[in-house]
C-alpha cells in the first residue's frame with residue numbers, strides 16, 4: 001500500500017505567527033509546534049513513553065543548507081521520501097525552518113531520498129530509525145553521518 005502525506009502548508013504558516021521568537025529574524029522556536037527545535041532529535045520527545053506527552057512520530061528531522069549549518073539555516077520545500085521495510089511509502093516536505101515529520105506507519109529500517117530543485121540524493125545505507133537528527137547533528141555527528149542533513 002502506498003501512502004502519500006503532504007504537510008498542510010496553511011497550518012504551518014498559521015503556526016509562524018505564534019512563534020515566540022519575535023525579537024529575532026529566525027522562525028525557529030522552542031515553543032511546541034512545527035517550527036520547534038530545528039536540528040534536534042525530534043524522536044527524543046516524539047516517541048512513546050518519553051513522559052513528554054508529544055505526538056509520536058515515526059520519523060522527524062531537519063534539512064539544512066550545509067552539513068555544518070546553524071540551526072536557523074534550514075531549507076523549506078525539500079521533498080523527503082521514506083520507504084519502510086514493509087513497502088510503506090511516505091512523502092513529506094520541509095517547512096519554513098527545514099523541519100519534516102510524520103506519524104504515518106513505517107517499518108524499520110527506512111530507505112531515504114531527498115529532492116530539492118530537481119536534484120535528488122539518497123542515504124547510501126538504510127536508516128535504522130526515524131530519529132534522523134540523532135545521527136545527523138553538528139558539530140558532533142553520530143554513527144558515521146556526515147553532519148546535518150543538507151540539500152542535494
Ligand code: HEC
Pocket residue numbers: 032033034035036037038039040041042043044045046052053054055060061062099100101
Ligand atoms: C524536548 C522535547 C521535544 C523535542 C526535542 C521536539 N518536540 Fe515537538 N513537541 C513536543 C511536545 C511536548 C509537543 C506537544 C505540545 C502540546 O501538545 O501541548 C510537541 C508538539 C509538536 C508539534 C505539534 C503537534 C500537534 O499535532 O499539535 C509538531 C509539529 C512538532 N512538535 C514537531 C517537532 C519536530 C519536527 C521536532 C524536531 C525538529 C520536535 N518537534 C522536537 C516536544 C518536543
Ligand code: HEC
Pocket residue numbers: 059060061080082110112113114121122123124125127128129130131132133134135136142143144145146149150
Ligand atoms: C544511525 C545513524 C543515522 C540515522 C538515524 C540516519 N542517518 Fe542518514 N546517514 C547516516 C550515515 C552514516 C550516512 C552516510 C553513509 C555513507 O556515506 O556511507 C548518512 C547519509 C545520509 C544522507 C546522504 C548524505 C549526503 O550528503 O550524501 C541523507 C540524505 C540522509 N542520511 C538522510 C537521513 C534521514 C532523512 C534520516 C531519517 C529518516 C536519516 N538520514 C537517519 C546515518 C544515519
